[in-house]
Amino acid sequence: MEKTTFEAFLASLNLFASSLTGTQQYILKCLGVLVVSLFLVRVALKIVVDILFIEFDKTRKEASFDRNSPKYDALRRKVFPKPFPNGWYKLCNIEDFKNGKIRSVSALGEEFVIFRGKDGQVGVLDAFCPHMGANLIDGKVSDGCIECPFHGWRFDTSGQCVSIEYSDRKPPTAAKTRAWPSKEWLGSVWIWYDAAGRDPQWELAPIESIESRRFKLQRTLRSEFPMHVGEMHENSPDYYHFNKMHGPFPIKALAWLLGTKHETKMYFYSERPEDQKYLECCKNEEYRTAEKKEDRTWWISYFDNWAEIELFPAWLKWSIPNTRNLTTVTFEGPSIVHFQVYTPLGEIRLLKTILPQAPFLQYSEDRWYAAKSTPQWLIWIVSTVAKGALEQDRVVWQNKIYNQRPILVSGDGPFTRYRKWYNQFYTESSKGYGETSEW
Numbered sequence: 001m002e003k004t005t006f007e008a009f010l011a012s013l014n015l016f017a018s019s020l021t022g023t024q025q026y027i028l029k030c031l032g033v034l035v036v037s038l039f040l041v042r043v044a045l046k047i048v049v050d051i052l053f054i055e056f057d058k059t060r061k062e063a064s065f066d067r068n069s070p071k072y073d074a075l076r077r078k079v080f081p082k083p084f085p086n087g088w089y090k091l092c093n094i095e096d097f098k099n100g101k102i103r104s105v106s107a108l109g110e111e112f113v114i115f116r117g118k119d120g121q122v123g124v125l126d127a128f129c130p131h132m133g134a135n136l137i138d139g140k141v142s143d144g145c146i147e148c149p150f151h152g153w154r155f156d157t158s159g160q161c162v163s164i165e166y167s168d169r170k171p172p173t174a175a176k177t178r179a180w181p182s183k184e185w186l187g188s189v190w191i192w193y194d195a196a197g198r199d200p201q202w203e204l205a206p207i208e209s210i211e212s213r214r215f216k217l218q219r220t221l222r223s224e225f226p227m228h229v230g231e232m233h234e235n236s237p238d239y240y241h242f243n244k245m246h247g248p249f250p251i252k253a254l255a256w257l258l259g260t261k262h263e264t265k266m267y268f269y270s271e272r273p274e275d276q277k278y279l280e281c282c283k284n285e286e287y288r289t290a291e292k293k294e295d296r297t298w299w300i301s302y303f304d305n306w307a308e309i310e311l312f313p314a315w316l317k318w319s320i321p322n323t324r325n326l327t328t329v330t331f332e333g334p335s336i337v338h339f340q341v342y343t344p345l346g347e348i349r350l351l352k353t354i355l356p357q358a359p360f361l362q363y364s365e366d367r368w369y370a371a372k373s374t375p376q377w378l379i380w381i382v383s384t385v386a387k388g389a390l391e392q393d394r395v396v397w398q399n400k401i402y403n404q405r406p407i408l409v410s411g412d413g414p415f416t417r418y419r420k421w422y423n424q425f426y427t428e429s430s431k432g433y434g435e436t437s438e439w
């Protein structure tokens with residue numbers, strides 16, 4: 001019978017093997033075993049890597065919390081209060097639109113343009129031209145008016161069109177863009193935002209030390225937080241978090257050596273003599289008619305924080321004598337926070353403002369003021385530590401939701417009263433998520 005090719009191949013292999021010496025045959029066998037073993041190990045490793053590492057790891061990543069996910073955004077929109085409470089907001093600083101420039105600000109679900117008019121008054125207008133919708137930011141300031149880039153209509157600070165260069169008729173009264181109630185104060189532009197279209201419900205509280213120029217602007221710090229506008233305020237009735245989150249010194253490299261111990265108290269009405277000056281200008285209708293003192297609300301609330309520095313906070317917790325120091329905080333509406341830090345070397349003042357650029361994106365600007373005699377190094381330390389403390393909160397703020405019915409225990413602060421206070425900044429007409437141009 002004729003041999004197959006395979007049998008012929010085996011026969012020639014046999015012939016080749018029998019021609020080798022014993023040692024050569026042994027080496028050849030070892031090489032064969034090595035090649036087969038390496039191949040099997042490679043296959044086994046690939047199976048392990050494919051199944052255990054690549055597949056499982058990928059699945060874990062997909063299932064992890066992602067604060068940029070649509071799911072988290074939808075959840076926040078479902079549980080948080082509405083995005084834009086009524087009140088005074090700081091839009092920008094006057095140096096932003098010096099020398100006849102126009103400043104645009106996109107915030108509160110609106111588009112604003114800001115400029116200085118003929119009489120020196122600041123105008124804050126809706127950005128889109130009522131003629132054909134061009135954006136006035138692309139225009140210029142001419143003769144104290146903002147001139148639209150498209151057909152040259154001119155608007156004064158009241159939003160009224162006062163001249164149309166190509167028409168021989170007087171501009172129609174309806175040719176008007178919305179002008180927001182605004183105020184220039186402390187080198188910044190403030191607007192009254194009100195979903196119900198009401199006039200300002202209160203005047204901004206005077207700050208004698210800054211208005212009289214006894215205190216000068218010393219430092220400006222800016223930051224953005226991906227959270228709801230009310231989150232920073234809600235920190236204050238949260239007494240226990242001060243020791244948990246802010247106990248470790250905010251400058252990480254020093255946290256092993258230094259800590260801070262906080263004692264806090266929030267007031268929604270006050271009988272402190274120094275607050276009496278606020279009372280007359282801050283009472284609202286609800287305050288006047290409330291029968292019980294506890295039911296009184298007005299747009300100011302206060303918060304006192306006594307902080308003391310501790311040495312070796314993890315084990316010794318030794319309070320350094322004479323470091324106990326008071327900061328008083330005054331909340332004015334939903335977006336303005338005044339801090340007064342009392343140090344042995346003088347008072348330092350912070351005017352913090354929060355502007356919602358989007359429902360869950362806040363622009364926060366801190367303006368630090370002090371007398372000229374206050375040492376610069378002290379202002380720098382206080383402002384840097386305060387900024388560091390905010391960064392400690394950021395970790396929680398950016399990933400948390402809003403518990404509409406939190407489970408409260410003794411030791412928690414006055415959340416219920418605080419939320420009632422904050423709620424006064426909403427009206428029926430306050431727009432919900434998706435009801436404004438938010439992004």
Ligand code: FES
Pocket residue numbers: 129130131132133134148149150151152153
């Ligand atoms: S769109 Fe503004 S003048 Fe025509």
Ligand SMILES: [Fe+2]
Pocket residue numbers: 235241242245246389393
């Ligand atoms: Fe905090």
